[in-house]
Amino acid sequence: MSENIKKFLYVNRKAPYGTIYALESLEVVLIGAAFDQDVSLAFLDDGVFQLTKGQDTKEIGIKNFSPTFRALGDYEVTKLFVEQESLDERGLTADDLQEIVWEDEDDDYAEKPSIRIISRAEMADVMADQDVVLSF
Amino acid sequence: MSENIKKFLYVNRKAPYGTIYALESLEVVLIGAAFDQDVSLAFLDDGVFQLTKGQDTKEIGIKNFSPTFRALGDYEVTKLFVEQESLDERGLTADDLQEIVWEDEDDDYAEKPSIRIISRAEMADVMADQDVVLSF
């Protein structure tokens, strides 16, 4: 069985709303969750902007899809790697991001954070540890 | 009559072939020439790559449209402003660009160069001297 499980990495390097890539990336992640692969998401460069909290798109007339990230835990998508250097360059800290959690059923359904802030070097390691890399 | 003549500037900041903007910008210039306005073209940032000589697109399967720049003189489009700093940053010199000339009918049809290499500050002056700026 495990031979059929591949490591999938979704790489997000673009900001939301200005272009549709962030939204359509998330749509792939949601569909892909049904395939029981080993899924990770990477947020680096402008991709880190996808996770900011307090997004309010009412006045631009485009649907706010950022709440969907908080539902990823229900789809067993629990590894969201965010690059520290990308945050730094953009004047952001971890506190500027949404809180995203998942319930660990092996640990009495304890809520655990999905966002893991890692260094650029660690991001390179995550990328080098995949079978399939999908870029958006 | 001259009241109806506007200064049009076509701003080219993108490289050719990777995207279609350079080609479709040129198509506007050719059609626009029929309107007898005061036309200038600006090439800055990656737009300077549009004018390189020796483009050979055979293997990528896309039509080489760079010869069309040499026909602009026939359409009385004779002012092609190219930014020196943009060339420098890209390791280019004026020698890397096509020779583009126009015939000055007021000067016994003498061939004169259409490309005018100017500084960034001069480019800012050219931009500030227009009625209509079309960006590609």
Next chain:
Amino acid sequence: MGTLHTVNKSPFATGALLSCIAHAKDGDTVLMIEDGVYGASTGTTVSDALAARSGAISLCVLGPDFAARGLDTARMLDGITSVDYSGFVELAAKSDRTQAWL
């Protein structure tokens, strides 16, 4: 009233904003729209470059785009004016010309 320049790209993704402020004349207005609004925050790799031109050129941000991206108004660079779509129209109307930095 000079030129109204619009920039719709993140300054961390493309060079459009930096090229724009390098070409804008004193007295011009630069309006950051869409992903361009990411340029309006303090503490980023481009905020010094922007601050250096602030005053000489009038820096504005499209508020609806800023809000959409969850950015913190408290951390907007000093001297940047936030406008809504009506304000965008007014800026365009009172300028001599507009130039989009695509």
Next chain:
Amino acid sequence: MGTLHTVNKSPFATGALLSCIAHAKDGDTVLMIEDGVYGASTGTTVSDALAARSGAISLCVLGPDFAARGLDTARMLDGITSVDYSGFVELAAKSDRTQAWL
């Protein structure tokens, strides 16, 4: 054989090439394609950054794209290998995975 990274944007327009070489591991291959080939020349604002990683990572350029853009082979950075589409296929086949820096 590591990862084959592809970069299709001009390094003077977007940060993709610099981000790619900052994330590529030693032994990986970076192939510049489409407008990415502009990164392969000497004497530019990015050539030092590329030269610094050359050797540790294998730098390649898609020859058909380089020729299309009228670039001068004589001024290609030292250590860059030019491949055609067949060579591109071979690079992908012998790598462990591919990653596109869009």
Next chain:
Amino acid sequence: MKFGIVISEGPYTHQASDTAYNFAKSALEAGHEIPRVFFYHDGVNVGTRLSIPPQDERNIQQQWTALAKDHDVDLVICIAAAQRRGLLDENEATRQGKDANNIAEGFRISGLGQLIEMGIQTDRLMTFGD
């Protein structure tokens, strides 16, 4: 004041057509005129009637069709850009031997001269693109 608007990117993929729409609406509310909107490059794809966005998203084509109807805006799709990208009206489809067309109500297909003319006849030209 008369504003001319150029839209250079397709709907949903880029925010350009949304920003242009919000700008146009505000300009008209403020009493300005928008005689024409010119769709170029991938912007021509705004004018397809075959688009079916998710029900909880805006329908960009319908927004423009309604705005044009209410305020008599001339929505012009560039013919050369449209042909490359497969955006046709009935005449073009017939002329080119295609068995279908996809242009939406309120849009028309015409030449690039309409863009230059718009630049000449309006007071300000706004470009929304990528």
Next chain:
Amino acid sequence: MKFGIVISEGPYTHQASDTAYNFAKSALEAGHEIPRVFFYHDGVNVGTRLSIPPQDERNIQQQWTALAKDHDVDLVICIAAAQRRGLLDENEATRQGKDANNIAEGFRISGLGQLIEMGIQTDRLMTFGD
């Protein structure tokens, strides 16, 4: 070796579909297999049969249709992306009450699961986009 290919940008506007085509042709000539090409984002627009490029330019849709026919490549257009952008087959058009469709021969519309499946079943995934 099996290659899966993702095309994320539309024809003519971006070089992505051209580079993907040249890659695919070379891979097939070298004896590799390309079981599927998945068209996502604006890439879905490659699959319209209404495109009319200038006569001295390549016809990108026809290139793919021919390649698929000669080498049995499955050309899959993402349904969600296609609906937003107005790319429909006959079934979708009927189901959605649209009076026309524009899909080209050799392409089919299906779900995003086909992309994941391609990632699982091929040895290398190539993405061509913007």
